Every structure is written in C-alpha cells, then in structure tokens.
Amino acid sequence: MVGTGILEFCQRFPDEEACLNWIFEKKFGGHTPCPLCDSFGRWTKVKGTKKFQHACHKQISLLAGTAFYRSNIPLSACFYAMLLFANSSSGVRTSFLRKQLGLGTKSAHRLSNCIRLHMSAWDRPTQLGGPGKLVEVDEVLLRHLRKPGVPNLDSALVMGIACEEQVLCGIVPDRKRETLHRNIKKFVAPDSIVVTDDWVAYRKLADLGFRHITVNHSQGYFNTEGYSTGKIDSYWAVVRRAMRGYHQVSQYNLWLFIAEIECRYNMRHSTESIFDTLVSHWPSVIGDDLEALRLKYDWS
Ligand SMILES: [Zn+2]
Incomplete structure (x- = not known):
C-alpha cells in the first residue's frame, strides 16, 4: 500500500490557502467551466472566505454540499484528520483526534x-464476483451499540460479501432467508460461486442461479473440497478490531463506521494513497445524496 507521510503532507498542505487551492484545482482547475456562464477563464479567491469568484462575478463556495460545508474547523485541520483516517489501520478515536x-x-x-x-461516498463497486469467481458471504453481530433513550447497549447484524480483494457490507435486520437471499441477488454478480457457512437460511441459493458451496465450521476451517470463508472472516477481524477501539457507537451512526472501515479496507492495495483519493474527490453528501449514501450501507 502507498501511503502519504506526514513530511510530504506538511510540504503539500502547509496552510489553509494550500488546501483551498488544492480543492479548487480538483473541482474547477481548467477542466470544469463556471456553472453560471459555462465558460472557462480567470478565477480569483475571495479574501477571508472559502469562496472563489469567476470573471463573470459568479462566486462559488468550494465546499458547498460536501461533508465539510459550514464546518468552522480550519481546512488544514480537516486535511490532517483525513490523513490520520487514511493511514490508521483500525480507525481514529475521537480522544486521539481531539488531542x-x-x-x-x-x-x-x-x-x-x-x-x-x-469516505462513505467513495466509488464502491455495485456488485462483486462474476462468472466462476468465488464470493464469500457471511454475517457478523456487532455489539455495544447505543440507541437514543435506551439504557442498555444493543447490537446489530452486518452482512458481508467478499471477493478477491474487495468487500461490500450492509446492516441487515435479521438472518432470515428472505433478507440474505435478497442481498445476495443484489450484490453478487450472476454466475458467481457463493461460499457460505452451513446456516440454514443460505440453502437453496441454487434457486437464484448460483453454484453454492457450504463450509461446515464445526468440521473445520476448510470443507472437504478445500473451500473456506477465510476472506470474509479476516475482514470481520478488521471490523471487530476497529469497533473495539471505538467502544460504543450509536446505532444511528453505525453505517458511517461500516463505511469508514470498508473504504479503507478496499483501498488498501490501491496504487494511489488513500489520503490522495480522499482529498481528490469532493462529492455531495446533502439532501437526497445523503439518503442514497445511507442506503448503500443499510440493507434492511
Ligand atoms: Zn462565470
């Protein structure tokens, strides 16, 4: 994995101005015309704001619609926090970030x-697998979740799909056949070979057109033909380690944590550093876009 180090970071983003110019370059730098007059041409930074003004006098707020809009934290601090999130192996605790x-x-x-x-808005694949590819499917129970107004800690079920180096995860309400089959149909590409444990709800996957291989974990890690659910199991270890570091997470925000862990995991072998990917895309995360993002990780 390629990472961005702190020395490189300090050189590239020494101050607020450098961060703003970077975002401007990524969003408008010579490749995107002005949204008002549809032409290219000179932009100038509006002093003391996060806005840029075009030759036609149209002003744009660089961060409008993004996750960092209206934040009163300096952009350089946000960038540094993103560096920490990108480079950490099991998440960044609030107490650490605070210090x-x-x-x-x-x-x-x-x-x-x-x-x-x-991070939840990263360009995640819509399906995994494909003809003849092995796709592992499993669920995990995450504990220590807070629910507003409920004194006792709750838990949630998360379903995961792993193929080659990628995973897709979503929160599911139960382990019933209807739920598991519906999500396999949605997130596993046709003609994949689906590997699961012997949980009864996974039976009849052949009805959906998949070849189905079962690993009976009471009889060992591998089944008699040498198949295992090792990929998704090792991903669950990553999830559990991160969630342990976060102690208690509110049920309402769980999808954000699932997204964070999945994003970092899927980008771990990418040729671009995770930090570079994060600061190069500034997607909209408000209104309908926010709900669409949440639904990507909520498979109920
Ligand atoms: Zn213009």
Whole structure:
C-alpha cells in the first residue's frame, strides 16, 4: 500500500490557502467551466472566505454540499484528520483526534463523522464476483451499540460479501432467508460461486442461479473440497478490531463506521494513497445524496 507521510503532507498542505487551492484545482482547475456562464477563464479567491469568484462575478463556495460545508474547523485541520483516517489501520478515536488537533470533544466527534461521511461516498463497486469467481458471504453481530433513550447497549447484524480483494457490507435486520437471499441477488454478480457457512437460511441459493458451496465450521476451517470463508472472516477481524477501539457507537451512526472501515479496507492495495483519493474527490453528501449514501450501507 502507498501511503502519504506526514513530511510530504506538511510540504503539500502547509496552510489553509494550500488546501483551498488544492480543492479548487480538483473541482474547477481548467477542466470544469463556471456553472453560471459555462465558460472557462480567470478565477480569483475571495479574501477571508472559502469562496472563489469567476470573471463573470459568479462566486462559488468550494465546499458547498460536501461533508465539510459550514464546518468552522480550519481546512488544514480537516486535511490532517483525513490523513490520520487514511493511514490508521483500525480507525481514529475521537480522544486521539481531539488531542492531535487541539479541539473540543464535540468538534472532534463531529469532524470524525464528517470524514466518515466523506469516505462513505467513495466509488464502491455495485456488485462483486462474476462468472466462476468465488464470493464469500457471511454475517457478523456487532455489539455495544447505543440507541437514543435506551439504557442498555444493543447490537446489530452486518452482512458481508467478499471477493478477491474487495468487500461490500450492509446492516441487515435479521438472518432470515428472505433478507440474505435478497442481498445476495443484489450484490453478487450472476454466475458467481457463493461460499457460505452451513446456516440454514443460505440453502437453496441454487434457486437464484448460483453454484453454492457450504463450509461446515464445526468440521473445520476448510470443507472437504478445500473451500473456506477465510476472506470474509479476516475482514470481520478488521471490523471487530476497529469497533473495539471505538467502544460504543450509536446505532444511528453505525453505517458511517461500516463505511469508514470498508473504504479503507478496499483501498488498501490501491496504487494511489488513500489520503490522495480522499482529498481528490469532493462529492455531495446533502439532501437526497445523503439518503442514497445511507442506503448503500443499510440493507434492511
Ligand atoms: Zn462565470
């Protein structure tokens, strides 16, 4: 994995201006015309704001619609926080971020969720697998979730699909056949070979057109033909380690944590550093876009 180091980071993003110019370059730098007059031409930065003004006097707010819009935390701090999220192997705790950036607990908490939201919008595949490819499917129970107004901690089921080096995960309400089959049909490409444990609800996957291989875990890690669910199992270990670090997560925000862990995991072998990917795309995460993002990780 290629990573961006702190020395390189300090050289590239020494101050607020450098971060703003970077985002401007990525969004409009000579390749996207002005949204008002549809022409290229000179842009100038509006002093003391995060806005740029075009030759036609149209002003654009660089961060409008993104996860960092209206944040009063300096952009350079947001960038540094993104570097931490990109380079960490099991997530960044709010207490750590608070100390690193000199923020209050609430601001650090809010910034963490902004970064998770930004990460949730990464260009994730819509399906995994394909003709003859092995796709592992499993579910995991995550504990220690807070629900508003409920004193006892709750838990949630997360379903995962792994193929080659990629995973897709979503929160599911139960382990019933209807739920599991519906999501396999949606997220596993046709003609894949689906490998699962021997949970009864996975039976009859052949009805959906998949070749189905079962690994009976009470009889060992591999089945008699040498198949295993090792890929998804090792991903669950990554998820559990990160969630353990986060202690308690609110049920409402669980999807953001699922997205953060999945985004980092899927990009781990990418040729571009995760940080570079994160600061190169500034997707909209408000309104309908926000709901669409949430539904990507909510498979109920
Ligand atoms: Zn213009």
